[in-house]
Amino acid sequence: MFYSIVGHYSLILGLCVSLILVYFSVKNFQNSKILNTKILSFTFLQFFLVVVSFLCLVTSFALSDFSNETVFNNSHTTKPFFYKIAGTWGNHEGSLLLWLLVLTFFIFIFILKTKDQPIKYKILTLIFQQIIIIGFFLFLIETSNPFNYLYPAPEEGLGLNPILQDPALAIHPPILYLGYVGSSIIFSSALAATSLNLVSKKWASHIKRWVLISWFFLTLGILLGSIWAYYELGWGGFWFWDPVENVSLMPWLALTALLHCILVLQKKQVLTSWVIILSISTFTLSMCGTFLVRSGILNSVHTFANDPERGLFILVFLFSLIFISLFIFFFFHKTNQNNLSSFHWLSKETSIILNNWFMMYFLSVVLIGTVYPIFLDVLSSQKISVGPPFYHKLIIPFLIPFILVMAIGPKLKWIKSNIEDKANMILLFVISIITSFLIVKNFDLDFLLNTILISSAFYLFFVTFRDFFIKKYKNISQNISHFGFSLLILSILFNNLFSSEIITNLRVGEIFENSKTKIIFESISQKKEKNYKSIIAEFKIENSEGINENLTPELRIYNKPNIVTSEADIKTTLISDKFIVINIVQNQDYFNVRYQVKPFMLWIWLSVLLISFGGLISFFKKEYEK
Amino acid sequence: MKNKLLPIFITLIFVIIFIFFYKGLQNTNIYTPEAKINHKIPSFNSDLFYEDKTVNSLDLFKLDKFYLLNIWSSWCVPCKQEHPLLMNLSKNKKIELIGMNYKDVKINAKIFLTEIGNPYKKIIFDKNGVNAIEWGAYGVPESFLIKDGMIIKRYIGPLDKKLLKEIESLIK
Numbered sequence: 001m002f003y004s005i006v007g008h009y010s011l012i013l014g015l016c017v018s019l020i021l022v023y024f025s026v027k028n029f030q031n032s033k034i035l036n037t038k039i040l041s042f043t044f045l046q047f048f049l050v051v052v053s054f055l056c057l058v059t060s061f062a063l064s065d066f067s068n069e070t071v072f073n074n075s076h077t078t079k080p081f082f083y084k085i086a087g088t089w090g091n092h093e094g095s096l097l098l099w100l101l102v103l104t105f106f107i108f109i110f111i112l113k114t115k116d117q118p119i120k121y122k123i124l125t126l127i128f129q130q131i132i133i134i135g136f137f138l139f140l141i142e143t144s145n146p147f148n149y150l151y152p153a154p155e156e157g158l159g160l161n162p163i164l165q166d167p168a169l170a171i172h173p174p175i176l177y178l179g180y181v182g183s184s185i186i187f188s189s190a191l192a193a194t195s196l197n198l199v200s201k202k203w204a205s206h207i208k209r210w211v212l213i214s215w216f217f218l219t220l221g222i223l224l225g226s227i228w229a230y231y232e233l234g235w236g237g238f239w240f241w242d243p244v245e246n247v248s249l250m251p252w253l254a255l256t257a258l259l260h261c262i263l264v265l266q267k268k269q270v271l272t273s274w275v276i277i278l279s280i281s282t283f284t285l286s287m288c289g290t291f292l293v294r295s296g297i298l299n300s301v302h303t304f305a306n307d308p309e310r311g312l313f314i315l316v317f318l319f320s321l322i323f324i325s326l327f328i329f330f331f332f333h334k335t336n337q338n339n340l341s342s343f344h345w346l347s348k349e350t351s352i353i354l355n356n357w358f359m360m361y362f363l364s365v366v367l368i369g370t371v372y373p374i375f376l377d378v379l380s381s382q383k384i385s386v387g388p389p390f391y392h393k394l395i396i397p398f399l400i401p402f403i404l405v406m407a408i409g410p411k412l413k414w415i416k417s418n419i420e421d422k423a424n425m426i427l428l429f430v431i432s433i434i435t436s437f438l439i440v441k442n443f444d445l446d447f448l449l450n451t452i453l454i455s456s457a458f459y460l461f462f463v464t465f466r467d468f469f470i471k472k473y474k475n476i477s478q479n480i481s482h483f484g485f486s487l488l489i490l491s492i493l494f495n496n497l498f499s500s501e502i503i504t505n506l507r508v509g510e511i512f513e514n515s516k517t518k519i520i521f522e523s524i525s526q527k528k529e530k531n532y533k534s535i536i537a538e539f540k541i542e543n544s545e546g547i548n549e550n551l552t553p554e555l556r557i558y559n560k561p562n563i564v565t566s567e568a569d570i571k572t573t574l575i576s577d578k579f580i581v582i583n584i585v586q587n588q589d590y591f592n593v594r595y596q597v598k599p600f601m602l603w604i605w606l607s608v609l610l611i612s613f614g615g616l617i618s619f620f621k622k623e624y625e626k
Numbered sequence: 627m628k629n630k631l632l633p634i635f636i637t638l639i640f641v642i643i644f645i646f647f648y649k650g651l652q653n654t655n656i657y658t659p660e661a662k663i664n665h666k667i668p669s670f671n672s673d674l675f676y677e678d679k680t681v682n683s684l685d686l687f688k689l690d691k692f693y694l695l696n697i698w699s700s701w702c703v704p705c706k707q708e709h710p711l712l713m714n715l716s717k718n719k720k721i722e723l724i725g726m727n728y729k730d731v732k733i734n735a736k737i738f739l740t741e742i743g744n745p746y747k748k749i750i751f752d753k754n755g756v757n758a759i760e761w762g763a764y765g766v767p768e769s770f771l772i773k774d775g776m777i778i779k780r781y782i783g784p785l786d787k788k789l790l791k792e793i794e795s796l797i798k
Contacts, residue, residue, distance in 0.1 A: 311651045319644045323640070330632075375646050378646050387702060503740070
């Protein structure tokens with residue numbers, strides 16, 4: 001009760017600070033010298049107030065204070081302490097408060113760290129950022145207040161959805177939000193720089209670090225979400241093209257394109273329109289994602305709050321932001337003279353522009369696949385859902401040239417160049433074609449597309465791998481990321497091509513056998529935990545080489561709320577994952593057993609880690625140079 | 627600004643998108659069924675899902691009974707949503723459920739059914755989506771209520787409790 005009140009009022013005070021900040025910034029915009037120190041202390045105050053509010057919510061969750069409606073809806077006394085804390089952002093209200101926390105934290109850091117930029121630019125960025133912050137404050141207080149209280153206080157809470165009780169998911173939202181919200185800083189500062197006509201090399205090297213850090217967190221956030229889906233949803237896949245996954249992928253694509261554009265802008269005064277538009281779209285796409293997920297306009301496996309009133313608020317807010325940025329872009333942005341036509345066709349710039357167009361293409365495919373069902377529904381009341389085949393058909397063919405550009409592009413020089421050591425590049429190309437040809441031939445796969453796809457992925461792999469050993473070649477962060485990407489594509493390809501699966505119904509003591517594998521259902525036992533009962537099955541897997549493996553998948557029956565989840569048992573090795581999951585067959589003593597061997601799963605995670613690690617290195621490299 | 631039309635054009639596009647989203651928000655999860663009453667069912671040949679043989683539509687839908695043809699797929703999320711309702715409906719003796727597995731991988735579809743139950747008497751395996759075209763289906767999920775070889779009612783999108791009640795009252 002006490003914490004709810006404190007939390008609620010510090011939210012309102014935080015909103016007041018926002019209004020004061022905007023008012024004084026606008027009023028004293030011309031003689032901005034006096035503002036310099038004041039804005040810092042005020043943004044700190046605001047950050048502090050939101051921290052207080054957030055801690056209050058965390059404490060309410062920790063103490064299981066069910067007089068708080070959010071706690072009542074999403075917690076339970078028997079829940080492990082870790083998930084009580086993580087439950088703070090495992091729900092709509094709490095996750096929005098987390099958004100706000102990161103928003104205020106980032107603007108504080110921005111004001112603190114930005115020293116060598118004009119003061120007007122700083123203040124204007126602050127104003128734009130405060131507009132976003134005010135929007136979130138109002139949204140939180142008006143439609144989804146985390147501190148509503150219930151009287152009389154209920155004895156017990158309703159509990160957290162068990163599939164959300166997972167370590168990867170506990171840290172997934174905060175990390176993802178760091179990425180999303182980082183893009184808000186890019187958005188505000190791009191608008192500010194456009195209004196003041198500051199989009200220049202200097203601005204590029206300043207904003208590049210924000211781009212890098214948001215990109216790093218966004219990549220990591222998506223990875224964690226994917227890991228969660230793999231381990232917890234128990235369908236044995238890592239990407240389902242679910243709308244909620246798509247909305248996190250879209251800002252990532254835009255941000256990746258932006259990252260590359262910024263590199264060009266840093267060297268030459270070109271691509272300014274690209275940079276501004278991408279900065280704007282990255283954040284609006286994150287907001288659009290929030291809208292699609294939170295309003296319930298889409299059907300998705302992610303069961304989030306479904307409230308049209310909330311949806312309307314975000315929608316109006318989102319489009320206000322879009323219209324403000326369109327206005328600023330069209331009325332303040334001056335296109336510079338030395339534009340694209342001055343590029344030589346074979347230069348780094350051209351390859352980066354190519355990269356942009358590919359990214360935009362992938363982005364549009366994902367965007368259309370995600371929102372088309374909504375449009376169709378409005379137009380003709382038809383309900384459809386767009387499945388993986390759509391994305392695969394449209395994306396895979398374009399991956400091939402994309403990967404090739406990725407291999408050759410970094411080799412090119414700025415302005416104009418010839419490819420150096422052509423002989424080696426061609427040699428590598430031939431090697432990759434032969435390698436993939438052998439693989440395809442040996443494993444009797446679908447011929448043409450696989451050969452081309454695998455060879456292009458191998459090509460990138462060889463080229464980037466070789467670059468690690470060339471001393472002259474300096475750009476280690478880029479190299480790591482591109483190498484990681486080639487590894488990612490290869491692992492996904494091999495994972496798709498060589499996965500095998502056995503599905504059968506077994507009773508305790510029964511054995512399933514085919515030419516390669518023997519599955520022995522040895523025994524079954526029960527265990528009682530604090531908030532669930534579990535049935536643990538023991539399996540012994542023997543393969544043709546005589547290697548034995550014990551696997552123990554679980555069925556968990558949670559008491560609050562009453563849900564059964566299947567916990568897959570996964571044995572991970574460098575080469576492949578062995579994945580087993582059981583399910584109850586209704587009214588029978590049989591269990592449905594699904595056993596999968598999935599090669600290179602670990603490499604998918606590792607390669608994404610490598611990709612993001614490249615971004616991190618680039619971030620710190622800048623620091624040293626200063 | 628050289629070209630004044632471009633900003634106006636782009637703004638207009640966003641306004642239209644806004645209107646679409648706004649409308650979409652209003653009819654969230656309300657499915658309006660489109661009726662095509664007294665339409666004869668198409669005649670077709672198709673593969674069965676479990677047995678390795680082909681059937682003709684006339685053998686599948688006998689004249690004296692109610693049938694619900696349900697088009698589904700394991701990759702379709704709304705299908706999973708409506709599935710418990712179909713399981714319920716399958717207990718009703720007056721109606722037989724025929725599934726049409728649409729553009730699916732057989733293994734995934736089998737998992738889908740073993741995990742959440744199989745409400746269908748027979749399942750047609752429509753790997754390429756050709757049968758669905760013959761029915762004039764819009765996508766998945768979609769259901770057709772059939773009596774005496776006629777389509778009495780057509781439901782686009784997942785069934786909900788209200789529509790299920792409607793079906794139950796229709797077959798009484």
